[in-house]
Amino acid sequence: MEYIYELYAIGEMRITKDITLGKFFPGNSFVHRLDPRTKIFSTIIILATVFAAQSWPGFALWGILIIVIYRTSGIPGAILIKNLRPFFFIFLFTFVWHIVFLPASGEVFFQVGSFKITGPAISTAIFYCLRIALFILFSSLLTLTTAPLELTDAIEITLAPLKKIKIPVHEFALMTAIAIRFIPTILDEAEKLYQAQSNRGAKFTGALNERLSALLALTVPLLTNTFQRAEDLALAMEARCYDNQAQRTNFNRLKWNLQDAVVLLIGCVLAIVVVSIDHLS
Amino acid sequence: MTANNKIRFLIPAALFAALTAIGAYIKIPLPPVPISLQTFFVVLAGLLLGSRYGAISQLLYLFIGLIGVPVFVEGGGLFYVLKPTFGYLIGFVFSAFVIGKIVHGSENEIPFARALQNLKSRSSKRIVLACAAGFVVIYIPGVTYLYLISQFYLGTGLSFYQALITGCAYFLIWDIAKIILIILFINIYIRNEK
Numbered sequence: 001m002e003y004i005y006e007l008y009a010i011g012e013m014r015i016t017k018d019i020t021l022g023k024f025f026p027g028n029s030f031v032h033r034l035d036p037r038t039k040i041f042s043t044i045i046i047l048a049t050v051f052a053a054q055s056w057p058g059f060a061l062w063g064i065l066i067i068v069i070y071r072t073s074g075i076p077g078a079i080l081i082k083n084l085r086p087f088f089f090i091f092l093f094t095f096v097w098h099i100v101f102l103p104a105s106g107e108v109f110f111q112v113g114s115f116k117i118t119g120p121a122i123s124t125a126i127f128y129c130l131r132i133a134l135f136i137l138f139s140s141l142l143t144l145t146t147a148p149l150e151l152t153d154a155i156e157i158t159l160a161p162l163k164k165i166k167i168p169v170h171e172f173a174l175m176t177a178i179a180i181r182f183i184p185t186i187l188d189e190a191e192k193l194y195q196a197q198s199n200r201g202a203k204f205t206g207a208l209n210e211r212l213s214a215l216l217a218l219t220v221p222l223l224t225n226t227f228q229r230a231e232d233l234a235l236a237m238e239a240r241c242y243d244n245q246a247q248r249t250n251f252n253r254l255k256w257n258l259q260d261a262v263v264l265l266i267g268c269v270l271a272i273v274v275v276s277i278d279h280l281s
Numbered sequence: 282m283t284a285n286n287k288i289r290f291l292i293p294a295a296l297f298a299a300l301t302a303i304g305a306y307i308k309i310p311l312p313p314v315p316i317s318l319q320t321f322f323v324v325l326a327g328l329l330l331g332s333r334y335g336a337i338s339q340l341l342y343l344f345i346g347l348i349g350v351p352v353f354v355e356g357g358g359l360f361y362v363l364k365p366t367f368g369y370l371i372g373f374v375f376s377a378f379v380i381g382k383i384v385h386g387s388e389n390e391i392p393f394a395r396a397l398q399n400l401k402s403r404s405s406k407r408i409v410l411a412c413a414a415g416f417v418v419i420y421i422p423g424v425t426y427l428y429l430i431s432q433f434y435l436g437t438g439l440s441f442y443q444a445l446i447t448g449c450a451y452f453l454i455w456d457i458a459k460i461i462l463i464i465l466f467i468n469i470y471i472r473n474e475k
Contacts, residue, residue, distance in 0.1 A: 024349055043359070086355045090365070094435040128435060132363065139359035143349030151348045171291055175341050178295040179302075180350055186299050190307065212462055218307075219318070220470055223325070226300060227393060230293040237288050244287060 024147045030259075031073035031145045036154035038260040042267035043142045049271045050134050058274040059130055065270065066137050073145055083140045084133065091129050098125035152176045153250055171244055182229070189225060193218050290334050290390055297326045297338035298345060301373070302352035317354065320456070323373045324415050324463055327380025328400060328408070331391035335377030343370055363434065368426020372419035379418045383411035401471050405464060412460045 026032075031039075050062060070080065084091075099121050143151070156173040163169055198204060202214035304319035327335040346357040353361055353370070361367055384407065385391055385399050400408070428444040 083358075083360065087363070090363075090435065097435070132435070135363055136360045139362075143358040146349070148345070148348045148350050155348075168287075171287065172341070172344075175291050175295040175298070175337075176345060176348075178292060179298040179341055179345055182296055182299045183302050183350070183352065186296070187303050187306065190303055208458075212458075212465065215318075215462065216465055216469055219321070219466060223300075223470065226296050227293065230296045231393075234289045234292045237292075242288060244291075 025075050025079060025144045026147075027074050027145070029073045029145075031069060031141075034145075034263060035254055035256050035260045036146050036150045037158060037254065037256070038264050039142055039146055040151070040154060040158070042264055043138060045267050045271050046138050047135065049274050050131065050138060052278070053131065053274065054278045056127075057277050059127075059134065061270065061274055061277075062134050062138075063130075066134065066141070069141060070137075073141070075144055079144070080137065080140075083144075084136060087132065087136060090132065094128050094132065095125045098128060148180060149177060150252070153252065154254060157254060168244075170248075174244070178233070185229075186222070186226060190218070190222055193221055287390075289392065290330075293393060294326075294330055294334040294338040295341060297322065297330060297335075298341040301326065301339065301342045302345065302350075305352060305354045319354075320373075320376075320416070320419065321459055321462060321466075323376050323419070324380055324412055324459075325466075327377035327411070327415060328384055328463075328467070329393065329396050330377070330381065331385045331388060331396060332378045332381030333389045334391075335381045336374050339373040339377045343374065346370070363430070365427045365430045366423070367430075369419055369423035371426065372422040375422065376415040376418045380411045380415040383414060384408060397471060400467060408467065409460060409464065412463055416456045416460070 046062070049058075053059060053062070070077075099117055146154075152173050156169055159167075159169045194204070197214065197217045200217075202217045203210040204214045205211070301319060301322045304322040305317055307318045323339060326338045329335075330338060342352065346352045346361060347359055349358050351357040355361075355364070361370075384403055385396065388395075388399075391399070424441075424444050428439065428441050431439040431444065
């Protein structure tokens, strides 16, 4: 599954957007081969513990774990750094805010006039930044090692009991698949329309009213075509007697192996260890 | 079409989720911040799909982004829930719902042709009101989320008033421009449909 996503900065040169953020990174490592359900559950357990973490030893344990997992999954470090990059300002903001505006009492580390930076303030700042980093790394791990449709399948199977209380789980999974399938198609179409309308004289640059009318020239046919597509697809599916109430099977069956049970068990044990460390110290 | 078959509602909603995703990529360089077409499609989802399926289409958009398809402005993935701006994306769901409710009343499941008919018969005032309400509804969870994240997750003591200023005051002008765009859009689109 490889899509090309591009950013259309209308009125400027088109820039290819580098969207590797949180995107699936294909591979055949141990982590990739785990059942997506295992990955979802262990991620939930770990994230809850990271969110509640209050002590340094717990952090150290998660830190070691995340390094080990990333080494086994074969995801290059450059991608990790890229994943952290959109959060740069959040890190900066959190760090500076803690040091400057929430001065904790304690040993003074640095002082200019009445402005002082204390040791405890720095350690709290680092603590909060680390917590954010751990949260980001663990949560991006799930989407880096599991394809979107695999995740959808896993969620559909896990939530299947909800069908009993009339929550349309299968329909939602179907819509997910359709939407993911059509994003590149509609994006292509948007580009074609953009070029066609520019050739006809639509001004995507220029005065505000010119831009607005150019934008209308782009969005009106885009929407008409999209609804035409929706109509065609619905017709095709109806003609083939598609019934959303029918019992269906999946082409790719999920298999729960011994390794999944082991990984989930290790995740639970680690979570319990970290929580107990927190409460003992 | 069997009575149970919802396929004619499901597919347009799915494609609207895709359109919202593409809206994040279409940016118009307007000073000081480039505006994206995302909220434009959110409003249209409410107008053309009605309250229930408009909201579902936006929920789907959120879901697709969270499972790792890069459909948000800065990519996608589960980690996006930590971005202070994630609340606006949650607001999309409510926005589409509210707009659908105001324009189409109590009709929940509206076929496309019926939605167009409704829009044709509604006064522009009602549509403008619906859009304005829709934008307000985006900001409520947006600003609240910004506040909660900075308060409890980043541990900074940002006050609610500060969150309101950073998160909302700045964008209001372009929302007015977008409402104008939507009204123009509806006039042209529906005139073409005749």
